[in-house]
Amino acid sequence: MVSGQRRKRELLSVIALTLICTVFGLYYYARSNGSSVSEAEQVFKPFKAGQSMNPLLDEVHEPVGTLTRAEDGRQRANATLLSLVRNSELRGLIGTMRDIERTFNSKFNYPWTFINDEPFTEEFRQRTQAITNAECRYEVIPKEQWDTPAWIDPDLVEVSGNILVEDRISYAKMQSYHRMCRWNSGMFYKHPALQKVKWYWRVEPSTRYYCSIDYDVFKYMEDNDKTYGYVINIYDSPQSIRTLWPTTLEFIAEHPEYVHPNNAMAWLTENSRPNHNVLANGYSTCHFWSNFEIGDMDFFRSKAYDSYFDYLDQAGGFFYERWGDAPVHSIALGLFLDKSKIHWFKDIGYLHQPYYNCPASPKCRGCEAGKFTDAGYLNRENCIDKFFKYVHAD
Numbered sequence: 001m002v003s004g005q006r007r008k009r010e011l012l013s014v015i016a017l018t019l020i021c022t023v024f025g026l027y028y029y030a031r032s033n034g035s036s037v038s039e040a041e042q043v044f045k046p047f048k049a050g051q052s053m054n055p056l057l058d059e060v061h062e063p064v065g066t067l068t069r070a071e072d073g074r075q076r077a078n079a080t081l082l083s084l085v086r087n088s089e090l091r092g093l094i095g096t097m098r099d100i101e102r103t104f105n106s107k108f109n110y111p112w113t114f115i116n117d118e119p120f121t122e123e124f125r126q127r128t129q130a131i132t133n134a135e136c137r138y139e140v141i142p143k144e145q146w147d148t149p150a151w152i153d154p155d156l157v158e159v160s161g162n163i164l165v166e167d168r169i170s171y172a173k174m175q176s177y178h179r180m181c182r183w184n185s186g187m188f189y190k191h192p193a194l195q196k197v198k199w200y201w202r203v204e205p206s207t208r209y210y211c212s213i214d215y216d217v218f219k220y221m222e223d224n225d226k227t228y229g230y231v232i233n234i235y236d237s238p239q240s241i242r243t244l245w246p247t248t249l250e251f252i253a254e255h256p257e258y259v260h261p262n263n264a265m266a267w268l269t270e271n272s273r274p275n276h277n278v279l280a281n282g283y284s285t286c287h288f289w290s291n292f293e294i295g296d297m298d299f300f301r302s303k304a305y306d307s308y309f310d311y312l313d314q315a316g317g318f319f320y321e322r323w324g325d326a327p328v329h330s331i332a333l334g335l336f337l338d339k340s341k342i343h344w345f346k347d348i349g350y351l352h353q354p355y356y357n358c359p360a361s362p363k364c365r366g367c368e369a370g371k372f373t374d375a376g377y378l379n380r381e382n383c384i385d386k387f388f389k390y391v392h393a394d
C-alpha cells in the first residue's frame with residue numbers, strides 16, 4: 001500500500017518534470033526562431049544610459065578569426081611597424097612603443113621604420129632602439145615627396161586657409177599638417193625604404209595599446225585574404241573636405257573600371273548625419289581613423305589608387321581644403337577594394353585621444369570595456385555601426 005502510493009508520487013513527479021522541460025524547451029525554441037528582428041538590428045539596438053557605446057565590444061574573450069600563434073622560427077610576414085614622427089615627439093613615441101612591444105612585438109619581432117621630414121637625432125635613435133630587440137630603421141623623406149607641389153598657388157592657400165579658420169578646422173593654416181596629410185595619402189608607399197615591404201602597421205606617437213595580441217596580425221591578414229584593418233570608425237569635419245567627394249565622382253566617371261563590383265558605396269554615401277552629407281556634397285564623412293591601420297601597401301601601389309591620388313593631388317584639396325589621409329584612404333578602399341577584404345580588429349585595445357576601441361576581454365588592461373570616449377557629447381561621432389550595417393551586413 002505504502003509502496004504503491006510512493007510509486008504513484010514518483011510517477012507524478014516524472015510527469016511534472018517532463019511537462020516543465022517541454023514548456024521551457026518550446027519557449028526558448030520560439031524565442032530563438034520566431035524573432036522578426038535581424039541579428040544586426042539586435043546588435044545595434046539603441047544604446048541605453050550606462051550601456052557601452054559599442055555593444056560589439058562587450059563580449060570579446062578571444063581574438064577573432066583563425067589565429068596563427070607565435071612559433072619559434074616561424075617565418076614572419078613582409079611587414080614593418082611604421083611611424084611618421086618628429087624628433088620632438090620622442091617622449092610620446094616611447095610610451096606607444098612600450099605598449100606595442102609589451103602587447104605584441106616582443107613576441108614577433110617585426111622591424112620598426114621611423115620616417116621624418118628631417119634627420120632623426122642621435123638621442124631619438126638610441127632611445128627608441130633601447131625599447132626593442134627588433135631592428136629599427138630611420139629614414140628621411142625625399143624633399144620632392146614632402147614639399148608642397150609647384151602647381152599649388154600660395155595666394156589661394158592663404159585665402160582658402162581663412163575660410164578653414166572661419167569653419168574652425170583644426171590645423172587649418174599649419175602647412176606641415178597639410179603636407180603630412182598629403183604624404184600619408186599618396187607618398188608613404190612610394191618611400192624608397194618601403195619599396196620591398198608589403199605590410200605596414202601605422203603607429204602614431206602618444207597612442208595607447210591595451211590588449212595582449214598573441215597572434216601574428218600580419219599573418220592573419222595574409223591567411224584570411226584581408227587587405228586593410230582598422231579599429232575606429234568616425235565621422236569627419238565635412239567643412240575640411242567639401243570638394244573631396246565631387247572630385248572623387250569626377251575621377252570614377254573617367255575611370256569606372258577601377259570601381260570594384262563588391263564596393264562599399266552604400267556606406268560612403270549613407271545619410272544618417274544629413275548635415276554632413278550636405279556639407280561634404282554627398283559623402284557621409286564616415287571613415288577609418290587612419291592613425292591606426294594595418295594595410296597592404298600593394299593596394300595603395302595599385303593603378304587605381306595611385307591614379308586616384310594623382311587626380312586628387314592635381315585638384316589641390318590637400319592645401320586649399322584640409323583633405324585628410326583618413327577620408328582619402330577610406331573612400332578609395334570603399335570604392336576600389338572588395339569590401340570583404342576590410343577587417344575590424346575588434347580585439348586590439350587602442351586609444352588616440354579622444355577615442356577608444358576597448359574590448360571586454362581578460363587580455364586587456366587599462367581601458368574601460370566598451371567605452372568609446374571620455375567626452376560624452378563625442379559619442380555621436382562613432383559610426384562603426386554604419387560600417388556594419390552597410391558593409392558587413394551582407
Ligand SMILES: Nc1nc2c(ncn2[C@@H]2O[C@H](COP(=O)(O)OP(=O)(O)OP(=O)(O)O)[C@@H](O)[C@H]2O)c(=O)[nH]1
Pocket residue numbers: 083084085086087089115116117118176177180203204205291353
Ligand atoms: N616628421 C613629421 N611628422 C609629422 C609632422 N606633422 C605630423 N607628423 C606625424 O604625422 C602623424 C599625424 O600627426 P598628428 O599631429 O598626430 O595629427 P592628428 O592625429 O590629425 O592630430 P592630433 O589629434 O593632434 O593627434 C603623427 O605620427 C605625427 O607624428 C611633421 O611635420 N613632420
Ligand SMILES: [Mg+2]
Pocket residue numbers: 204291352
Ligand atoms: Mg595624432
